[in-house]
Amino acid sequence: xxxxxxxxxxxxxxxxxxxxxxxxxxxxxxxxxxxxxxxxxxxxxxxxxxxxxxxxxxxxxxxxxxxxxxxxxxxxxxxxxxxxxxxxxxxxxxxxxxxxxxxxxxxxxxxxxxxxxxxxxxxxxxxxxxxxxxxxxxxxxxxxxxxxxxxxxxxxxxxxxxxxxxxxxxxxxxxxxxxxxxxxxxxxxxxxxxxxxxxxxxxxxxxxxxxxxxxxxxxxxxxxxxxxxxxxxxxxxxxxxxxxxxxxxxxxxxxxxxxxxxxxxxxxxxxxxxxxxxxxxxxxxxxxxxxxxxxxxxxxxxxxxxxxxxxxxxxxxxxxxxxxxxxxxxxxxxxxxxxxxxxxxxxxxxxxxxxxxxxxxxxxxxxxxxxxxxxxxxxxxxxxxxxxxxxxxxxxxxxx
Numbered sequence: 001x002x003x004x005x006x007x008x009x010x011x012x013x014x015x016x017x018x019x020x021x022x023x024x025x026x027x028x029x030x031x032x033x034x035x036x037x038x039x040x041x042x043x044x045x046x047x048x049x050x051x052x053x054x055x056x057x058x059x060x061x062x063x064x065x066x067x068x069x070x071x072x073x074x075x076x077x078x079x080x081x082x083x084x085x086x087x088x089x090x091x092x093x094x095x096x097x098x099x100x101x102x103x104x105x106x107x108x109x110x111x112x113x114x115x116x117x118x119x120x121x122x123x124x125x126x127x128x129x130x131x132x133x134x135x136x137x138x139x140x141x142x143x144x145x146x147x148x149x150x151x152x153x154x155x156x157x158x159x160x161x162x163x164x165x166x167x168x169x170x171x172x173x174x175x176x177x178x179x180x181x182x183x184x185x186x187x188x189x190x191x192x193x194x195x196x197x198x199x200x201x202x203x204x205x206x207x208x209x210x211x212x213x214x215x216x217x218x219x220x221x222x223x224x225x226x227x228x229x230x231x232x233x234x235x236x237x238x239x240x241x242x243x244x245x246x247x248x249x250x251x252x253x254x255x256x257x258x259x260x261x262x263x264x265x266x267x268x269x270x271x272x273x274x275x276x277x278x279x280x281x282x283x284x285x286x287x288x289x290x291x292x293x294x295x296x297x298x299x300x301x302x303x304x305x306x307x308x309x310x311x312x313x314x315x316x317x318x319x320x321x322x323x324x325x326x327x328x329x330x331x332x333x334x335x336x337x338x339x340x341x342x343x344x345x346x347x348x349x350x351x352x353x354x355x356x357x358x359x360x361x362x363x364x365x366x367x368x369x370x371x372x373x374x375x376x377x378x379x380x381x382x383x384x385x386x387x388x389x390x391x392x393x394x395x396x397x398x399x400x
Contacts, residue, residue, distance in 0.1 A: 235381070
């Protein structure tokens with residue numbers, strides 16, 4: 001079973017507009033189950049009914065993948081037993097991958113419950129959880145991967161907790177148009193359950209075949225050249241800057257504390273694990289164990305990094321990356337693809353400026369401040385990761 005076979009089968013039933021979504025989902029499986037490294041926690045983000053759950057659901061066919069519909073503060077580790085048997089989720093599964101078809105619903109719990117669940121999940125990522133209960137102390141150690149689906153609300157819901165250390169690698173799933181969806185539904189009249197039943201054995205077989213390929217040839221070291229490594233480093237820096245917690249005063253909206261920014265280590269490790277998984281996947285696809293990482297795979301990692309910030313910040317950065325020079329908040333907001341008032345735009349510009357991602361020029365003589373990207377590498381990264389680079393090239397090819 002090859003990756004292209006999986007893609008071809010899926011495209012019979014749904015419009016797969018995003019060229020990398022299945023690569024990301026299956027690389028998560030391979031990275032967590034086959035690569036001996038820190039876990040990868042991937043969050044697929046898309047609007048409601050955007051197809052994210054459809055591509056994740058067949059993972060249930062892969063051994064050691066456990067779907068979770070809901071979490072409470074006592075689900076993961078409680079110390080509670082029934083007839084001497086463990087009921088705590090972590091104790092039952094030991095190690096494996098947790099899969100969530102709708103993680104947003106868990107984040108919609110009351111703030112106290114949400115905070116406790118997220119705190120426990122951070123410990124799970126780190127591989128060790130202990131809890132003292134009324135019946136004594138209970139503990140777990142292991143490796144748990146994570147793949148989940150969420151709506152864009154996740155950016156807002158996790159904002160306050162990011163200062164404690166972000167564990168997720170995000171991937172924004174590109175969406176087909178309404179017309180494309182309608183046309184495919186007319187062509188392929190099939191339910192989500194039927195799609196799951198058709199795709200589940202393919203996911204399973206693909207992972208089994210990759211494991212067998214690795215068993216036969218061994219796992220070669222991750223092979224990236226220096227230019228690619230530099231791009232991965234910059235992607236990790238973008239992640240930690242974009243996910244930094246920036247506190248602003250309630251009345252003025254101005255930054256009143258130093259940004260709380262994590263180190264790049266965790267993001268670098270997850271990127272490397274994903275790349276290593278993609279390398280063995282590409283080697284298997286081409287039947288060439290000497291296969292190295294292509295620039296296309298670095299593009300995928302950059303998209304993951306770019307997906308770590310919300311849509312509004314991304315859109316503002318894209319406008320700035322494709323503009324001829326500095327723009328005022330009003331000019332940015334007036335761009336057709338955004339349509340925000342000046343004050344709304346500034347709510348996103350100020351945090352980006354605070355972490356050093358953009359610069360600001362004083363207007364002087366009653367003129368408004370203008371904003372710009374601080375370096376050319378940032379501009380190039382945004383153009384590649386957003387796909388705006390391709391759009392600009394297409395526009396330039398159109399004859400006047």
